[in-house]
Amino acid sequence: MASTDDVSDKRAVLESCPPGSNGRDSALFDLALALRCRFEEEGNFGDLDEAITLHRDALQLRLSGHSGRSSSLRELALCLSKRYDSQGAVADLEEAITLGRAALELRLPGHPGRAVTLYNLARHLGKRFEKYARMYDLDEAIELHRAALELCPSGHRRRSSCLHELALCLSKRYDSQGAVADLEEAVTLGRAALELHLPGHPDRAVYLYNLAWYLKKRFEKYARMYDLDEAIELHRAALELRPSGHRYRSLSLHELALRLSERYDSQGTVADLEEAVTLERAALELRLPGHPDRAVTLNNLAWYLGKRFEKCARMSDLDEAIELHRAALELCPSGHRDRSSSLYSLAVCLSERYDSQGAVADLEEAVTLGRAALELYLPGRPDRAVYLYNLAWYLKKRFEKYARMYDLDEAIELHRAALELCPSGHPYRSSSLYELAFCLSKRYDSQGAVADLEEAVTLGRALLDLCPTGHPDRASCLHDLAQSLAKHFCHQPMAADLDEAIALEQEALQLLTPGDPTYDVS
Numbered sequence: 401m402a403s404t405d406d407v408s409d410k411r412a413v414l415e416s417c418p419p420g421s422n423g424r425d426s427a428l429f430d431l432a433l434a435l436r437c438r439f440e441e442e443g444n445f446g447d448l449d450e451a452i453t454l455h456r457d458a459l460q461l462r463l464s465g466h467s468g469r470s471s472s473l474r475e476l477a478l479c480l481s482k483r484y485d486s487q488g489a490v491a492d493l494e495e496a497i498t499l500g501r502a503a504l505e506l507r508l509p510g511h512p513g514r515a516v517t518l519y520n521l522a523r524h525l526g527k528r529f530e531k532y533a534r535m536y537d538l539d540e541a542i543e544l545h546r547a548a549l550e551l552c553p554s555g556h557r558r559r560s561s562c563l564h565e566l567a568l569c570l571s572k573r574y575d576s577q578g579a580v581a582d583l584e585e586a587v588t589l590g591r592a593a594l595e596l597h598l599p600g601h602p603d604r605a606v607y608l609y610n611l612a613w614y615l616k617k618r619f620e621k622y623a624r625m626y627d628l629d630e631a632i633e634l635h636r637a638a639l640e641l642r643p644s645g646h647r648y649r650s651l652s653l654h655e656l657a658l659r660l661s662e663r664y665d666s667q668g669t670v671a672d673l674e675e676a677v678t679l680e681r682a683a684l685e686l687r688l689p690g691h692p693d694r695a696v697t698l699n700n701l702a703w704y705l706g707k708r709f710e711k712c713a714r715m716s717d718l719d720e721a722i723e724l725h726r727a728a729l730e731l732c733p734s735g736h737r738d739r740s741s742s743l744y745s746l747a748v749c750l751s752e753r754y755d756s757q758g759a760v761a762d763l764e765e766a767v768t769l770g771r772a773a774l775e776l777y778l779p780g781r782p783d784r785a786v787y788l789y790n791l792a793w794y795l796k797k798r799f800e801k802y803a804r805m806y807d808l809d810e811a812i813e814l815h816r817a818a819l820e821l822c823p824s825g826h827p828y829r830s831s832s833l834y835e836l837a838f839c840l841s842k843r844y845d846s847q848g849a850v851a852d853l854e855e856a857v858t859l860g861r862a863l864l865d866l867c868p869t870g871h872p873d874r875a876s877c878l879h880d881l882a883q884s885l886a887k888h889f890c891h892q893p894m895a896a897d898l899d900e901a902i903a904l905e906q907e908a909l910q911l912l913t914p915g916d917p918t919y920d921v922s
Contacts, residue, residue: 403438407447410434428458429472436479445486452479473503474517481524490531496524515551515558518544519565526569535576542569563593564607571614580621586614605641608634609652616659625666632659653683654697661704670711677704695738698728699745706749715756722749743773744787751794760801767794785821785828788814789835796839805846812839830873833863834880841884850891857884878908 410431417424432454439447455476462469477499484492500521507514522544529537545566552559567589574582590611597604612634619627635656642649657679664672680701687694702724709717725746732739747769754762770791777787792814799807815836822829837859844853860881867874882904889897 403434403441406434407431407438425458425461425466425468425472428454428461429468429475432458432479433475436475436482439482445483448479448483448486452476452483455479470503470506470511470513470517473499473506474513474520477503477524478520481520481527484527493524493527493531497521497528500524515548515556515562518548518551519558519562522548522569523565526565526572529572533576535573538569538573538576542566542573545569560593560596560607563589563596564610567593567610567614571617574617583614583617583621587611587618590614605638605648605652608638608641609648609655612638612655612659616662619662623666625663628659628663628666632656632663635659650683650686650691650693650697653679653686654693654700657683657700657704661700661707664707673704673708673711677701677708680704695728695731695742698724698731699738699742702728702745702749706752709752713756715753718749718753718756722746722753725749740773740776740787743769743776744790747773747794748790751790751797754797763794763797763801767791767798770794785818785826785832788818788821789828789832792818792835792839796835796842799842803846805843808839808843808846812836812843815839830863830866833859833866834877837863837880837884841887844887848891850888853884853888853891857881857888860884875908875911878904878911882908 410427410433414424414427414431417427432451435447435451435454438444439451455472459469459472459476462472477496480492480496480499483489484496500517504514504517504521507517511517522541525537525541525544528534529541545562549559549562549566552562567586570582570586570589573579574586590607594604594607594611597607612631615627615631615634618624619631635652639649639652639656642652657676660672660676660679663669664676680697684694684697684701687697702721705717705721705724708714709721725742729739729742729746732742747766750762750766750769753759754766770787774784774787774791777784792811795807795811795814798804799811815832819829819832819836822832837856840852840856840859843849844856860877864874864877864881867877882901885897885901885904888894889901
């Protein structure tokens, strides 16, 4: 109501200043400012459009040399930038940048409004970077934010905002270029900004959340648990400041659940996984049908339930995960950026249910979905190897069910393609070597092509090289290679093959305790 009263008062002043009268430019400016403030409170786009029109009129009256020209340039730029945020018209953003540069040229070093003008221009450039991903926009935004920060020493009311925005931009540059120095500086600046937003400050939750985000990235880089632990505590603190009804509560629930799930992956504490499930359910309840993030929340809750199924083997968890993945897939129609990952995740769960219950319909659907996911995951995408590998895995299972050679042949070709995408040092190379060797050995058993067996031996040797002494999978690798060599000996009796097979089996036996389920001495 106060904002409406202010608009009414400023409108009355403008009406008393007809065109040509002294003070009309100030009356136009003041009414535009009041309308922008009311827009920020009430969200009426008519207010913002009118504010832009009024600022344009005021700017025409504040020609070069006018003391208020820089203020009009800055405020018009700000309003255009806000309209871009709401409506996405790039012309508004481009004009905001042009006007912001013009305002900065008028606010030379020493001008009391230079810091805020640097800050605003940097924000406009940051938005253009998000639109076009041109690094020079982000680089310039960072330099402008640095310059603004220098003008906001300790105690300055804008210092925390400058620290916050510079940290955000550095974090984005780290995402694009991977320079760890940018991430480290983002963490440092995020901490400094948080220290200035003491308990009780209305924006403290945002600063807690962002610092947690930077620490999460550093955990992904270095796998230091203290970063993840601190990120979790910061997300808890942010969640406490976002009670029921807060517009960002679902976001805090979602992110805290993610971090707890990541800690479960690292440390295996079931309490973390249980809490992740509880929090994501709460997030889903807030993200009703029609919410733009409902699909990702459905997928994540399904993912956590899938992990709990792997831990506790409760079919209710897996069944629910499948239904949630189905619901998410319905929200990702053809052309949706997340459709491939949604297809992939549903296929994984159906394959796991087939393993538990043997319903062939689940396996058939997993194959169909795996193909659809792979078709959307074109060559050149970073995780294509995983999609190739999983489809091959489903086809191998179907071969084991029906003994149809075309399934095994296709699985082998898919595993070859996956292996090509997993060069030396790749985390999935050993899995690809193992599965390709396994499938080739199976095809040899069915068709007797010695070339398949010899390739299986070669792959088995390469796999053993990746499992040195002390590796948890070394015993099984030794056994599998020994079995392939024994088959080769049966086909073409050479004492060297048999001697090596025996030596490998003896080494494997030394690594295993009696009753070890991972090894069958037969």
